Amino acid sequence: MSDASAFYHISSAVVVTMPPMQERVLAQLAEMQNVEVYAHQDGKIVVVIEGTSTGMLGEILSRISVLEGVVAANMVFEHVESEGDDRHDRRIDAA
Numbered sequence: 001m002s003d004a005s006a007f008y009h010i011s012s013a014v015v016v017t018m019p020p021m022q023e024r025v026l027a028q029l030a031e032m033q034n035v036e037v038y039a040h041q042d043g044k045i046v047v048v049i050e051g052t053s054t055g056m057l058g059e060i061l062s063r064i065s066v067l068e069g070v071v072a073a074n075m076v077f078e079h080v081e082s083e084g085d086d087r088h089d090r091r092i093d094a095a
Contacts, residue, residue, distance in 0.1 A: 006083035011049045011057045012038070012076045013064070019043035021069025028067050034060060043071075054078065 017025045022043050029037050029047060034056075038046040047064070051057050057078065065073040 007052060008081045008083070009051050009054060009057055009078060010081075011061075011078040013047050013049060013061055014072075014074055014076060015045040015047060015064055015070055016072040017043045017045065017069050018071060025067055025069045029064070032060070032063070035064070054080075 015025065015029070019042065022040065022045070026037060026040060026045065029035055029045065034050045036048045036050075038048055040046070049057050049060050051060065057075070061073055061075055064070060
């Protein structure tokens, strides 16, 4: 049986900011561990969040949602892989 730490979770999220605050939010996101800014435009920021559990991703997203200047932070999808899983094309959001 696999141990829980053998799972790797990756999520994307869209962060909506007040446009004048976008640069400040981008700077704060750049300092956050396990968060990578993928793209940004017109007050919208796409981020990738990585962690060892869905709870960890949710906690990071909650921290993002309370940053000054953030209007909303919503998860778009989550992908989970287990250590040793050789089927790298699996996505849990695929129909």
